Amino acid sequence: MQRVLEPEVMDTAEEADEYDAMDHTEPNRGFVARLVELGAGGSMLDVGCGPGHVAVMVCDEIAEGSVLGVDLAQTMLTHAERHRSKSPHAERLSFRLADAKGLPFADGEFDTVYSNTILHHIPDPRPFLSELRRVLKPGGVLLVRDLFRPDDIERADELVALHAAGANPNQQALFHASLCAAFTPNELRALADESGLADAEIVVDTDRHMSLQLRRGA
Structure with missing residues (x-):
């Protein structure tokens, strides 16, 4: 199946509200567990943080460290700030507007850098x-x-039926579009090699998720 692009930024209030309401608890827990396994901590950058669900969960699970989340959609950051204000770890969380393709940070500024499900939104993810x-x-x-x-x-239809059966039609359509916009593991390997990440490992995590990862000290 050929890749079908979807919008790079989900910045309407309706899109942000819909995404914030979707239940990503299970995959988010798996993502945070992998961060812990890899040795994440210290100053952590969440790139494409969306409504901040993962950033809040990271602070719940990793006591030593702080998270700065960045996103290109102000509507998403509005939700992230709301979730931050309710977190017992609010002082270790912050959010700001930034473009993932041109981050406003110094070289080597963060101990941990992570990104959850924004790769498929970017037409050319090498930058x-x-x-x-x-x-x-x-x-x-x-x-x-x-x-x-x-x-x-x-197969995309099967995955939507399997993992989004309880979602509303708009949420199911978002999930389906994301599957069609995603890369394959082989494509990600090639992109990583061209982007200075030849030393990073590719892991197929589930029937629908893959990861590009570096362990602490690697």
């Missing part, structure tokens, strides 16, 4: 991946997780 490498300290933890594209539309 994005290069930026993640640039702002990561040598020996730091990197985790980029995203959906991977099914072989055909029938």
Whole structure:
């Protein structure tokens, strides 16, 4: 199946509200567990933080460290600030507007850099991946997780029926579009190699998720 692009920024109030309301608890828990396994901590950058669900969960699970979340959609950041204000770890959380393809941070500024399911929103993710490498300290933890594209539309339909059966039609359509916009593991390997991340590992995590990762000290 050929890749079908979807909008890079979900910045309408309706899109942000719909995404914030979707239940991503199970995959988010798996994502945070992988961060812990990789040795994440210290100064952590959440790139494409969306409504802040993962950033809040990271602070719940990793006591030593702080999270700065960035996103290109102000409507998403409005939700993130609301979730931050309710978190017992609010002082270790912050959010700001920034473009993942041109991060406003110094080289090697963060101990941990992670991104959850924004890769498929970017038409050419090589600048994005290069930026993640640039702002990561040598020996730091990197985790980029995203959906991977099914072989055909029938498999995409199956995954929506399996994992979004309880979602409303708009949410199911968002999930389906994201599957169709995603890369394959082989495509991600090639993109990583071209973006200064040849040393990063590719892992197929679930029937729909893959990760690009670097362990602490790697």
